[in-house]
Amino acid sequence: xxxxxxxxxxxxxxxxxxxxxxxxxxxxxxxxxxxxxxxxxxxxxxxxxxxxxxxxxxxxxxxxxxxxxxxxxxxxxxxxxxxxxxxxxxxxxxxxxxxxxxxxxxxxxxxxxxxxxxxxxxxxxxxxxxxxxxxxxxxxxxxxxxxxxxxxxxxxxxxxxxxxxxxxxxxxxxxxxxxxxxxxxxxxxxxxxxxxxxxxxxxxxxxxxxxxxxxxxxxxxxxxxxxxxxxxxxxxxxxxxxxxxxxxxxxxxxxxxxxxxxxxxxxxxxxxxxxxxxxxxxxxxxxxxxxxxxxxxxxxxxxxxxxxxxxxxxxxxxxxxxxxxxxxxxxxxxxxxxxxxxxxxxxxxxxxxxxxxxxxxxxxxxxxxxxxxxxxxxxxxxxxxxxxxxxxxxxxxxxxxxxxxxxxxxxxxxxxxxxxxxxxxxxxxxxxx
Amino acid sequence: xxxxxxxxxxxxxxxxxxxxxxxxxxxxxxxxxxxxxxxxxxxxxxxxxxxxxxxxxxxxxxxxxxxxxxxxxxxxxxxxxxxxxxxxxxxxxxxxxxxxxxxxxxxxxxxxxxxxxxxxxxxxxxxxxxxxxxxxxxxxxxxxxxxxxxxxxxxxxxxxxxxxxxxxxxxxxxxxxxxxxxxxxxxxxxxxxxxxxxxxxxxxxxxxxxxxxxxxxxxxxxxxxxxxxxxxxxxxxxxxxxxxxxxxxxxxxxxxxxxxxxxxxxxxxxxxxxxxxxxxxxxxxxxxxxxxxxxxxxxxxxxxxxxxxxxxxxx
Numbered sequence: 001x002x003x004x005x006x007x008x009x010x011x012x013x014x015x016x017x018x019x020x021x022x023x024x025x026x027x028x029x030x031x032x033x034x035x036x037x038x039x040x041x042x043x044x045x046x047x048x049x050x051x052x053x054x055x056x057x058x059x060x061x062x063x064x065x066x067x068x069x070x071x072x073x074x075x076x077x078x079x080x081x082x083x084x085x086x087x088x089x090x091x092x093x094x095x096x097x098x099x100x101x102x103x104x105x106x107x108x109x110x111x112x113x114x115x116x117x118x119x120x121x122x123x124x125x126x127x128x129x130x131x132x133x134x135x136x137x138x139x140x141x142x143x144x145x146x147x148x149x150x151x152x153x154x155x156x157x158x159x160x161x162x163x164x165x166x167x168x169x170x171x172x173x174x175x176x177x178x179x180x181x182x183x184x185x186x187x188x189x190x191x192x193x194x195x196x197x198x199x200x201x202x203x204x205x206x207x208x209x210x211x212x213x214x215x216x217x218x219x220x221x222x223x224x225x226x227x228x229x230x231x232x233x234x235x236x237x238x239x240x241x242x243x244x245x246x247x248x249x250x251x252x253x254x255x256x257x258x259x260x261x262x263x264x265x266x267x268x269x270x271x272x273x274x275x276x277x278x279x280x281x282x283x284x285x286x287x288x289x290x291x292x293x294x295x296x297x298x299x300x301x302x303x304x305x306x307x308x309x310x311x312x313x314x315x316x317x318x319x320x321x322x323x324x325x326x327x328x329x330x331x332x333x334x335x336x337x338x339x340x341x342x343x344x345x346x347x348x349x350x351x352x353x354x355x356x357x358x359x360x361x362x363x364x365x366x367x368x369x370x371x372x373x374x375x376x377x378x379x380x381x382x383x384x385x386x387x388x389x390x391x392x393x394x395x396x397x398x399x400x401x402x403x404x405x406x407x408x409x410x411x412x413x414x415x416x417x418x419x420x421x422x423x424x425x426x427x428x429x430x431x432x433x
Numbered sequence: 434x435x436x437x438x439x440x441x442x443x444x445x446x447x448x449x450x451x452x453x454x455x456x457x458x459x460x461x462x463x464x465x466x467x468x469x470x471x472x473x474x475x476x477x478x479x480x481x482x483x484x485x486x487x488x489x490x491x492x493x494x495x496x497x498x499x500x501x502x503x504x505x506x507x508x509x510x511x512x513x514x515x516x517x518x519x520x521x522x523x524x525x526x527x528x529x530x531x532x533x534x535x536x537x538x539x540x541x542x543x544x545x546x547x548x549x550x551x552x553x554x555x556x557x558x559x560x561x562x563x564x565x566x567x568x569x570x571x572x573x574x575x576x577x578x579x580x581x582x583x584x585x586x587x588x589x590x591x592x593x594x595x596x597x598x599x600x601x602x603x604x605x606x607x608x609x610x611x612x613x614x615x616x617x618x619x620x621x622x623x624x625x626x627x628x629x630x631x632x633x634x635x636x637x638x639x640x641x642x643x644x645x646x647x648x649x650x651x652x653x654x655x656x657x658x659x660x661x662x663x664x665x666x667x668x669x670x671x672x673x674x675x676x677x678x679x680x681x682x683x684x685x686x687x688x689x690x691x692x693x694x695x696x697x698x699x700x701x702x703x704x705x706x707x708x709x710x711x712x713x714x715x716x717x718x719x720x721x722x723x724x725x726x727x728x729x730x731x732x733x734x735x736x737x738x739x740x741x742x743x744x745x746x747x748x
Binding site for chain 1: 463467468469515518519522523524525526528529530532533534536537540541544545546547653657660661663664668714717721722724725727728729731732735736739
């Protein structure tokens, strides 16, 4: 009996591996703890809080997209409803002086998300693929439009607000200052990330992957794909509700934008740009997209266009997202052939950058002529000042764009050849699959 | 009452036919390429804005021809240089590509034409009341919209049923691989179908532009309803899309013209509940919930007939 068990079950991890695994989480906790000591300004604390919320939200989204293969266009419903319920909960708890401290309140948001996911999920998850995507979109529109009708509960256009400092105090924290909110968000982020990672290791998490890859086979094995999808949907709604609750606590307000299509789109962008194939992908994506949207909006008025273009570029050229791109290089790194790639990357980098610069230059020039044609033609974008009215700039934009494209296309074929060489060497060494 | 029924039926059929102009392209593209074109409503918007710009330069009638051709060419380009590249990454990537495209098109339209509505007027030739029923003047332009939609519907039907390319498209609807095996250039058919589908959406945009509001958010407003149409009708079913378009057009138009509410039917709510959320439900009129009607219909269809009205296959 023990022989069978030992041949079927994976080997018990060695002490070093265990240390590596738990060390990673402990290191993450220490980093979260020390982060405000290094960047202590109010702005960076707000940014960190937003990133933490975005990480939970993106990971919850990836339970659907990455792990169960369900593309949802309406994930913000559970995020937003969690936020609204939490604002109401804070008001009720505060008014009745119930002994519930603020750190426990996000759980209410999570349970709200869970309850609505249980309610709406059974119908939504009957089918996967394109039908599920459309259904999620329809359900999201239904909830978002209803929110504007039920004014008393959702507060109409203005939304509803609450005062988070009126709740029961623990350790004399009233959660007024941003630093305390940061630690609240950080703690919940760590808990949620660990919980969602643990979920991927459970049999349910494995069945989700199976449903994603081959639902028919799952039926033969004796599981109902619909039930598996439904369970994944419920868990996803739960964590989205926690993220929404933290957002509501952070801003002390919930409005209809929380439920809207923009929010759903943003989480999809963050998750996909980060990479859906790896657990860490949505975390990378959440950090990247939050920082990008905060910094781009300072640099250029049309940052949303760049956002869309980046997303399209990722879908077309790097379907694995940022982490997918990085992980592609792991076998090469192990085989020691990564250095062969570097010269071709360096060569390809220059014309690609030129093409991107040309694209940005043309976009900004066009924006100058269409959005504010009467203004001074000396405009500044991405910290660079130039005169949008001179033909010299137009010519430069055109040359950079077209020339960069032609040269870049050539150099990227070289990168392809170098890649083939490097992987074949790695394969000979028995590293790459 | 009769007046309301007649006018609402006319408007509902009109809106339904407009929806079908878009939904037909969307359905055929979905059936053949297996990808639901998220940016389909964006081509409707592009049609409206191209129509506005061209009608400023050359007048409305050239715009009615040129704008759809332009949008169709862009659509064909998107298929040839975008979707075909993404195809190897699977359907999710294709859907996400069109999603990103819809996002980018909306931003570009905002950059070029601004966020506020543009002044897209009904051409003077059609700016008169067509007929008067029960003291209501029915604008000639709406009749024109109805006629154009029906004409295109008829042309589409004849093309699909009677021509060679229509036969190939029909075959590719159900057996895309077999069509490829028979030696047809499936790639070119796909590009053509995508181009024609987006051009049809653009036609809807040009003729709807002057009657509705031509604004950068028009794709975002109409897009979800369009997807409701194709899901309710049954994904990939052209007759289903037709029935669902008319159904949603009529439901929404009738709902808008009705003023009844629970308060009207059962008397006002007792003052004790005046400040609770119950009063919202009690006081809301049918006209106010008209925007959510299509989505309610969607949920009902999903519960009682998940395949859609005339759908046969599971995606």
